[in-house]
Amino acid sequence: MAGPRQQRAVIRKPAESFEDALQHMEVADDDRGLETKTLGPQEVLLNVKACCINYPDLLQTTNGYQHKQTFPYTPGLEVSGEVVRVGEGVKVDELKPGSQVMIMCGGQGLATQLIVDAKQCVAMPPNMSFAEAAAFRIGYETAWHCLFERGNIHSDDVVLVTGATGGMGLAAVQVAKKVFGCTVIAAGGSDEKLAEVQRVGGADHIVNYNTDPQFSKTVKSLTGGNGVSLYFDTVGGEIFQQGLRSTAFAARVLIVGFTSGERPKIPANYVLIKCLAVFGCRAGEVLQRLPDAANAIAGPRRTRLNQYAERGWLKPHVSHKFPLTTEGVRGAYKALMDRQVVGRVCVICDETSSASSAKL
Numbered sequence: 001m002a003g004p005r006q007q008r009a010v011i012r013k014p015a016e017s018f019e020d021a022l023q024h025m026e027v028a029d030d031d032r033g034l035e036t037k038t039l040g041p042q043e044v045l046l047n048v049k050a051c052c053i054n055y056p057d058l059l060q061t062t063n064g065y066q067h068k069q070t071f072p073y074t075p076g077l078e079v080s081g082e083v084v085r086v087g088e089g090v091k092v093d094e095l096k097p098g099s100q101v102m103i104m105c106g107g108q109g110l111a112t113q114l115i116v117d118a119k120q121c122v123a124m125p126p127n128m129s130f131a132e133a134a135a136f137r138i139g140y141e142t143a144w145h146c147l148f149e150r151g152n153i154h155s156d157d158v159v160l161v162t163g164a165t166g167g168m169g170l171a172a173v174q175v176a177k178k179v180f181g182c183t184v185i186a187a188g189g190s191d192e193k194l195a196e197v198q199r200v201g202g203a204d205h206i207v208n209y210n211t212d213p214q215f216s217k218t219v220k221s222l223t224g225g226n227g228v229s230l231y232f233d234t235v236g237g238e239i240f241q242q243g244l245r246s247t248a249f250a251a252r253v254l255i256v257g258f259t260s261g262e263r264p265k266i267p268a269n270y271v272l273i274k275c276l277a278v279f280g281c282r283a284g285e286v287l288q289r290l291p292d293a294a295n296a297i298a299g300p301r302r303t304r305l306n307q308y309a310e311r312g313w314l315k316p317h318v319s320h321k322f323p324l325t326t327e328g329v330r331g332a333y334k335a336l337m338d339r340q341v342v343g344r345v346c347v348i349c350d351e352t353s354s355a356s357s358a359k360l
């Protein structure tokens with residue numbers, strides 16, 4: 001008897017713009033035969049349940065991300081799913097058929113099936129849906145790396161997050177507020193989206209940088225004239241300049257991303273006079289370039305984040321879900337490029353009625 005139909009998204013060729021990229025993506029039958037492929041000793045075959053579309057997925061469609069894909073390719077940097085079978089070297093007390101896992105796969109995730117290394121699999125917190133689990137690791141591991149491992153966050157900090165309505169920003173708001181109990185100022189581009197960030201992230205104050213472009217004055221007045229002690233930025237451009245002006249003496253500044261498309265310049269005299277510490281934060285790069293440190297850091301980081309998730313302190317917000325169809329995938333990318341998303345957007349890859357379907 002034929003098994004379920006296997007499908008995957010394919011992006012055929014590089015696009016001139018994000019808008020053009022929509023025409024180059026489609027969902028097609030997956031003829032790679034993963035279902036019957038012999039697995040290597042440490043490999044795991046998964047039924048993918050949900051795939052999160054991240055900002056770097058958008059950048060890859062125009063070849064604008066530092067990690068390039070070779071066209072045509074199947075996108076999808078992080079997923080959740082259920083284990084179907086494991087290679088002979090995988091310890092079955094850790095991973096076995098039916099185990100529910102979340103994976104940063106680095107690509108290929110926007111499909112009904114995926115083969116990964118067992119080391120890439122992290123157990124899903126039981127209180128998370130598959131969509132939430134697909135949206136957990138990149139956002140929260142990066143936020144943790146930036147705020148805790150680089151920024152040395154502590155409970156007395158007053159934290160400003162720009163791009164707080166996005167996946168990375170909302171994760172940072174939750175980590176700062178719900179794990180460390182900091183005072184958090186969330187800055188974003190729409191009142192509606194910011195209200196959602198306040199509801200699900202617990203931000204103390206919100207600032208709309210579209211209606212309040214000189215928002216450093218607002219931040220200064222919210223902080224009794226002092227400014228913020230820790231600044232997390234995913235936007236760059238003019239918004240970063242206002243964020244920089246919002247900092248207190250001896251603040252730490254975390255450079256995370258540039259969704260505005262503009263890499264900001266930082267005046268060295270400003271850094272000197274204010275005694276600022278500026279940190280470049282590359283969560284994934286650190287794990288690759290410093291493997292010894294990575295081994296010591298990555299395990300405890302994941303254990304802590306899973307514990308906080310199980311307590312309900314950390315919970316990805318998935319504002320949009322789409323099916324794994326050509327229209328659905330284009331809809332997911334378009335929602336992200338049009339800045340409609342609050343937190344994350346996911347594609348649901350498997351809606352079949354397994355025991356776990358209630359958790360989508």
Ligand SMILES: NC(=O)c1ccc[n+]([C@@H]2O[C@H](COP(=O)([O-])OP(=O)(O)OC[C@H]3O[C@@H](n4cnc5c(N)ncnc54)[C@H](OP(=O)(O)O)[C@@H]3O)[C@@H](O)[C@H]2O)c1
Pocket residue numbers: 054055056138142163164165166167168169188189190193234235255256257258259260261281282283284336339341343
């Ligand atoms: N450092 C690392 O290790 C690391 C890891 C992963 C990702 N990143 C980077 O972090 C950045 C944020 O990623 P993300 O996943 O949070 O993205 P996202 O979910 O798309 O959120 C980005 C936010 O940026 C704001 N924004 C301001 N100007 C924008 C513009 N011109 N176009 C699009 N958005 C704009 C949007 O909020 P408003 O609409 O409210 O303004 C949006 O919610 C990206 O640059 C990504 O490459 C860094």
